[in-house]
Amino acid sequence: MLSCLVALLGASIFLAVSPSDAEGHRAVNYWGADYKSCGSFETSYHTHVYAKGIKCRLAVRLQKEYWNAPARFKVIVNGGSGAEGYTRLRRFPGWICRSGSGGGSCAKGKRVSAYSN
Known part of the structure; x- marks a missing residue:
């Protein structure tokens, strides 16, 4: 009984101090400083x-x-994913989006919009 109480108290302290977003999901910046x-x-x-x-x-x-635009607003090249695949966004000329396992990015030169999921 005491060990359960200690474990519960430890978990509540961890949840109270761990960084998270508004929905309660743990937000970790895997992309770097x-x-x-x-x-x-x-x-x-x-x-x-x-x-x-x-x-x-x-x-x-x-x-x-x-993620959400209809297919007519995208140009998918070589399947859209994998080593040679990427997606162009018609409403954002010059931006190239690539995806991988658990994350990806859209880039135009040195400017980047990245995601993780």
Whole structure:
């Protein structure tokens, strides 16, 4: 009984001090210190957005376009995923989006909108 109480107390302390977003999911920046966290949104996954060299508003718009736009607003090249595949967004000319296991990014030069899910 005492060990259960100690375990429960330890878990509640961990939950109280662990960083998380508004929905209660653990938000970890896997992209690195030069990327700022821009929040998250729901798609088929809980998608966290990060930005480098752009404002968060644009980073989130790019990722929502990549995840939610109808197919007619995208140009998929070589299947869209994998080593040679990528997606272009018609409403954001010049941006190239690539995806991998658990994350990906849309980039235009050194500007990046990244996600993890």
